[in-house]
Amino acid sequence: GEMMLCYAxxxxxxxxxxxxxxxxxxxxxxxxxxxxxxDIEDPLTRNTTLL
Known part of the structure; x- marks a missing residue:
């Protein structure tokens, strides 16, 4: 859930x-x-594998 939230x-x-x-x-x-x-210490970039 955490990954989905961050990448949403x-x-x-x-x-x-x-x-x-x-x-x-x-x-x-x-x-x-x-x-x-x-880990969200560094900026995140777009992740299209979760779309």
Missing amino acids: ITNTLTEFPEIKRVQILIEGKKVITLSGHM
Whole structure:
């Protein structure tokens, strides 16, 4: 679920041509993971394998 959530956000935002990567922040700060299953410390790029 964590991966689907992160890539749903990333894939939606990267539909805009000026957005290439998405950094997910919690209260304005980088976090390593949302619930322990996926590393989100670095910006995410579009993942079409989940479409």
